[in-house]
Amino acid sequence: LRVTHAAAALALLAWASPPAPSGVPETPVGVPKAPGSVRRALALVWEERNVLGAALLCLLLAAIGETSGPYVTGKVLDAIGSGNGVTSGAIGMVAAAGATSVLFSGCRGGFFILLKARLHQTLSLRLFSHLVHQDLDFFQGVPAAELLAQFSMEVPKVCSAAPYGANQLLRSLVMALVVGTSMVRLAPGLAVLALLELPFGITTHRIQTARKQSLQQSMMEASARTASGVQESVAAIETIRIFSAEEEEEKQHSWNLAKELRLKERIELELAFFTLVHRMLQLAIRVLVLFRSHQLLRDGYITPGVLVTFLLYQDRVGSHVQVLLYGFNQFLTNAAAGQKIWEYLDREPTGDVRGTREPPELQGHVTFQKVSFTYPGNPEHPVLKDVTFEVRSGEVTALVGHNGSGKSTAVALLERLRDPGSGKVLLDGIPLPEYEHQYLHRKVVLVEQDPVLFSGTIRENIALGLEHCKESELQEAATAAGAMDFIQGLEQGWDTEVGERGGRLAAGERRCVALARALLRRPAVLILDEALDDGDEGAAQRWLRTGLARTVLVVSHRPRVLDAADRLVVLERGAVVETGTPAELRERCGAYSRLL
Numbered sequence: 342l343r344v345t346h347a348a349a350a351l352a353l354l355a356w357a358s359p360p361a362p363s364g365v366p367e368t369p370v371g372v373p374k375a376p377g378s379v380r381r382a383l384a385l386v387w388e389e390r391n392v393l394g395a396a397l398l399c400l401l402l403a404a405i406g407e408t409s410g411p412y413v414t415g416k417v418l419d420a421i422g423s424g425n426g427v428t429s430g431a432i433g434m435v436a437a438a439g440a441t442s443v444l445f446s447g448c449r450g451g452f453f454i455l456l457k458a459r460l461h462q463t464l465s466l467r468l469f470s471h472l473v474h475q476d477l478d479f480f481q482g483v484p485a486a487e488l489l490a491q492f493s494m495e496v497p498k499v500c501s502a503a504p505y506g507a508n509q510l511l512r513s514l515v516m517a518l519v520v521g522t523s524m525v526r527l528a529p530g531l532a533v534l535a536l537l538e539l540p541f542g543i544t545t546h547r548i549q550t551a552r553k554q555s556l557q558q559s560m561m562e563a564s565a566r567t568a569s570g571v572q573e574s575v576a577a578i579e580t581i582r583i584f585s586a587e588e589e590e591e592k593q594h595s596w597n598l599a600k601e602l603r604l605k606e607r608i609e610l611e612l613a614f615f616t617l618v619h620r621m622l623q624l625a626i627r628v629l630v631l632f633r634s635h636q637l638l639r640d641g642y643i644t645p646g647v648l649v650t651f652l653l654y655q656d657r658v659g660s661h662v663q664v665l666l667y668g669f670n671q672f673l674t675n676a677a678a679g680q681k682i683w684e685y686l687d688r689e690p691t692g693d694v695r696g697t698r699e700p701p702e703l704q705g706h707v708t709f710q711k712v713s714f715t716y717p718g719n720p721e722h723p724v725l726k727d728v729t730f731e732v733r734s735g736e737v738t739a740l741v742g743h744n745g746s747g748k749s750t751a752v753a754l755l756e757r758l759r760d761p762g763s764g765k766v767l768l769d770g771i772p773l774p775e776y777e778h779q780y781l782h783r784k785v786v787l788v789e790q791d792p793v794l795f796s797g798t799i800r801e802n803i804a805l806g807l808e809h810c811k812e813s814e815l816q817e818a819a820t821a822a823g824a825m826d827f828i829q830g831l832e833q834g835w836d837t838e839v840g841e842r843g844g845r846l847a848a849g850e851r852r853c854v855a856l857a858r859a860l861l862r863r864p865a866v867l868i869l870d871e872a873l874d875d876g877d878e879g880a881a882q883r884w885l886r887t888g889l890a891r892t893v894l895v896v897s898h899r900p901r902v903l904d905a906a907d908r909l910v911v912l913e914r915g916a917v918v919e920t921g922t923p924a925e926l927r928e929r930c931g932a933y934s935r936l937l
């Protein structure tokens with residue numbers, strides 16, 4: 342027994358202190374840097390404790406079935422050897438052990454798959470709903486590919502970590518302990534020899550893991566580069582075609598792929614080498630065990646039944662130790678993959694969304710009161726400086742100015758896409774943050790020059806967010822937006838799919854759909870940010886006064902659109918320099934006239 346303890350201590354030592362090969366960092370990449378990630382992954386699993394409990398119960402019952410199998414088989418063999426014959430009771434016990442093992446193993450697997458699926462759904466949803474509420478600056482700072490990778494790669498990893506850990510690792514740990522103890526009890530001397538496999542296995546595994554982790558980090562970076570290359574090429578396919586840069590892109594992609602392939606080959610080669618070393622050691626130990634058991638059998642210390650049980654156990658303990666070796670590291674790496682996810686979930690949007698006001702009637706009177714604003718990405722450059730102007734209810738007001746004068750920024754403040762650094766934006770005399778978030782966005786609606794549509798039908802795009810709107814309202818909005826003609830001309834009419842980002846429609850058609858979407862909400866304030874700057878001038882003037890929006894704020898560079906407005910506000914480098922009717926401003930021969 343003392344020798345057994347020595348073997349166990351050797352195993353522990355090997356586990357605790359890996360001999361780090363030269364050139365590999367002390368803390369290998371991929372090993373969790375934030376213990377919080379593992380704790381939070383486990384806390385997430387705790388939310389599904391019912392499923393987890395059922396899975397663990399099945400695991401325990403399956404383990405009982407699995408360990409009793411070899412024991413009963415050995416007993417039956419001894420009974421045959423002693424000439425007593427096989428009793429129906431013995432056969433029943435073998436069958437019962439097998440059936441318990443099979444039945445509960447299946448249930449265990451099923452429960453763990455269910456657990457993983459539920460975790461995936463919860464975490465994906467939580468992350469998504471958290472992200473859609475983040476400030477716009479957050480999205481400017483994080484590449485879309487990185488956010489996508491969280492959903493497609495990291496969330497599944499985190500969600501599989503705990504179920505995998507509990508299923509495979511816990512099972513293997515219990516089995517290795519139970520089976521290991523049984524082996525020591527059956528034949529202590531043989532057990533010592535067999536358990537020698539542990540320290541050797543652990544040592545080779547530690548060396549291999551340290552090497553693999555640094556290679557895998559390079560592999561991850563290479564894959565990310567390949568993926569983002571593909572994404573960029575697809576997004577910029579028109580530019581690539583225009584400059585006939587296809588071959589260059591192909592070359593770049595094949596270079597990226599070749600680099601990935603080289604790394605993959607290295608990883609696989611090292612894996613093959615270490616597996617070979619491990620297997621050779623395993624084989625040598627097994628030969629020793631067989632040699633020794635032959636001696637013990639010959640001298641009558643053990644029976645053939647005991648030997649069979651022992652060998653069956655040895656096989657099992659080997660596979661469980663294998664799972665423990667490979668799985669534990671995998672578990673930690675996967676659980677720690679969530680570091681970014683938890684960071685995102687901890688991030689709170691800065692905008693105040695606690696407003697509650699929902700007045701039944703809105704006049705649509707907008708006031709900018711000494712508003713100043715600077716983009717966080719460029720704090721040196723104030724974009725709006727002490728801006729004060731009014732957009733009167735029921736009127737069409739145009740915001741005019743050179744490129745970069747701050748028109749779209751003012752619009753973003755009115756839409757509450759951003760909040761002013763100082764000063765206030767008021768709607769009917771009430772600061773915007775006091776309005777309820779959804780109410781405000783139903784009442785103040787923006788149409789941009791190149792509006793974004795979602796993949797789906799035209800109907801879905803126009804009714805976006807308004808599930809119970811009537812057909813007549815839809816028709817009215819589409820007619821006012823001038824979208825009816827082209828919708829009726831389409832083979833599938835309202836049910837035509839617009840494609841990704843509305844790509845199957847012409848730019849003008851996309852704008853009509855976006856305008857119809859805005860008008861359907863009967864907005865108190867309709868903002869048209871350069872939405873009327875190309876296409877038919879007559880239609881542009883009509884859209885200023887559809888009768889479906891009470892107040893209109895239009896940003897435009899088109900003289901005829903500006904002349905059709907009731908009032909103009911002229912911006913220059915972020916400051917208001919002139920206000921008045923188009924006729925007044927033309928007469929004044931000031932900033933507005935210079936602009937024209």
Ligand SMILES: Nc1ncnc2c1ncn2[C@@H]1O[C@H](COP(=O)(O)OP(=O)(O)OP(=O)(O)O)[C@@H](O)[C@H]1O
Pocket residue numbers: 481716718719724742743744745746747748749750751
């Ligand atoms: N996200 C951003 N981060 C930093 N600076 C920005 C950002 N968006 C705009 N700016 C800067 O703010 C200034 C005003 O931009 P804005 O888009 O409001 O101009 P604009 O009057 O709408 O111009 P245009 O007529 O070309 O649409 C510009 O100098 C621009 O560079």
Ligand SMILES: [Mg+2]
Pocket residue numbers: 748749750870
């Ligand atoms: Mg603009």
